[in-house]
Amino acid sequence: MENTSPTYHHFLEGWHQFMLVATFVAIAAALIILIIHYAKVAAIKTYKGKYDYLKINRIRAYQMFYFALASAIFFYGNTIGDVTVGKSLVYIFVRFFISMCVGVLVGYVIYLILKFYYPTFLERKLTALRYTPRISKSGNEMRLLSEEEEDVHLDEGMQAEENVFSIDYDVWVDEHTGEVQIEKYLGYLEALECGSCGFKTLKIEREQIVEPATEEKEGKLIKHYKCTYCQSVRTTQHTIARIIKSDSEYRLPADYILKGQRKVKSIMIEIISTKGDKKEFYFQNTKQASEFLDEFDFDNIPKQ
Ligand SMILES: [Zn+2]
Numbered sequence: 001m002e003n004t005s006p007t008y009h010h011f012l013e014g015w016h017q018f019m020l021v022a023t024f025v026a027i028a029a030a031l032i033i034l035i036i037h038y039a040k041v042a043a044i045k046t047y048k049g050k051y052d053y054l055k056i057n058r059i060r061a062y063q064m065f066y067f068a069l070a071s072a073i074f075f076y077g078n079t080i081g082d083v084t085v086g087k088s089l090v091y092i093f094v095r096f097f098i099s100m101c102v103g104v105l106v107g108y109v110i111y112l113i114l115k116f117y118y119p120t121f122l123e124r125k126l127t128a129l130r131y132t133p134r135i136s137k138s139g140n141e142m143r144l145l146s147e148e149e150e151d152v153h154l155d156e157g158m159q160a161e162e163n164v165f166s167i168d169y170d171v172w173v174d175e176h177t178g179e180v181q182i183e184k185y186l187g188y189l190e191a192l193e194c195g196s197c198g199f200k201t202l203k204i205e206r207e208q209i210v211e212p213a214t215e216e217k218e219g220k221l222i223k224h225y226k227c228t229y230c231q232s233v234r235t236t237q238h239t240i241a242r243i244i245k246s247d248s249e250y251r252l253p254a255d256y257i258l259k260g261q262r263k264v265k266s267i268m269i270e271i272i273s274t275k276g277d278k279k280e281f282y283f284q285n286t287k288q289a290s291e292f293l294d295e296f297d298f299d300n301i302p303k304q
Contacts, residue, residue: 012082070104070107140177167187
């Protein structure tokens with residue numbers, strides 16, 4: 001299908017112009033997304049504020065930035081090789097398709113990197129923000145209290161939240177003036193917010209199978225929740241599929257003693273599920289780690 005008519009060449013010129021403009025628009029959009037994101041981060045004064053903002057927005061901002069760049073690649077691809085494309089109308093479709101494949105491939109690879117590889121880097125950055133010494137109102141460097149020291153500054157509800165690992169409070173003190181700053185972070189495990197007292201301390205107390213599931217039909221399950229702080233209770237009803245969850249327990253060896261406890265900075269527990277999911281959890285002492293294992297359940301790890 002030879003097509004070298006003036007009309008086609010005229011159309012091709014317009015197409016080229018349009019794609020070129022689209023390329024610049026996409027690049028500009030990418031840069032604007034990035035600049036706005038960094039400007040917002042820079043405008044936040046506190047480390048805690050930056051932490052919260054980055055945790056929610058960083059990956060999304062990068063995704064939008066790279067999506068715009070992948071679009072730019074697609075648009076630009078449609079301007080390459082005009083001499084060949086001028087020979088036949090078929091080539092314009094071929095070029096369109098190849099550009100699309102390249103754009104999608106680039107976009108997909110970056111999507112995978114941001115989903116599986118980048119979160120580790122972000123986590124490291126967030127950890128650094130969380131533990132950078134705070135400065136008090138009088139300009140002194142504050143000290144982060146250990147889990148053992150901080151309880152006097154937390155009310156009972158806060159302590160209850162920490163005991164079920166749903167919320168982690170960091171307590172910073174200015175040792176010269178006594179100023180205290182308390183920061184709230186999401187813990188390793190999920191607990192529901194209690195309807196009565198408002199703390200994140202509502203935990204499953206027991207699960208009651210009202211109707212066991214058989215191979216033929218689903219069963220019925222009632223979950224009994226109890227607030228570990230104000231003791232109020234709540235129940236919810238669920239259907240169960242054929243396979244019923246096993247009651248596996250995870251425990252540290254009871255007689256495990258760390259030599260030279262004072263030199264131990266933190267204790268890591270790595271839990272690997274049968275599906276291959278891996279999770280790391282850090283604690284300051286074995287007591288805390290053991291209590292964590294008592295609470296641990298794959299079902300109540302917050303989704304990332
Ligand atoms: Zn409550």
